[in-house]
Amino acid sequence: MRMAKGVEWALHTLLNLDMVGGGPVGSGQLARAHGLPAPYLNKQLQQLSRAGLLTSTPGPRGGFSLAKPLADITLLDVVEAIEGDTQTFQCAEIRCCGTIGELSPPPTGMCPVNKAMRGAEQAWRDALAARTLAEIRAELDLYPPTRDIIRAALG
Secondary structure, eight states: OOOOHHHHHHHHHHHHHHHTTSOOBOHHHHHHHHTOOHHHHHHHHHHHHHTTSEEEEOSTTOEEEESSOGGGOBHHHHHHHHHOSSOSOOOOOGGGSHHHHHHSOOOOSSOHHHHHHHHHHHHHHHHHHTOBHHHHHHHHTTSHHHHHHHHHHHO
């Protein structure tokens, strides 16, 4: 399974905003802090805003702020904000195609491959939904210099 780099960028941005008090922080400042392309990061920030994870404040002192506490944001929330909530595996029912399909009786029930892949994807989604960004932030807090470095970069 492949995820866009934007998921990683979004996760770090949400954690960074929390470390500096929640925001607002400008998109350019957030991009520079990690050496990211500002237009692409801004796209991720807009998606996080549409998903209700960030708020945007216009103006010279504006920027992006957390819309809710990290305890209320799961890894799945961020993945779905950036990647969407469509299923990764798309069964094309190839078991019914070609010579095999012509020689086989019509299938009854869900394809076992489809069933296995959907089950695996659901387990992955359940695991993402079970982890909050507050838990990850707690792990980051075990390294106090991290918070100070982020504050210096965004301050």
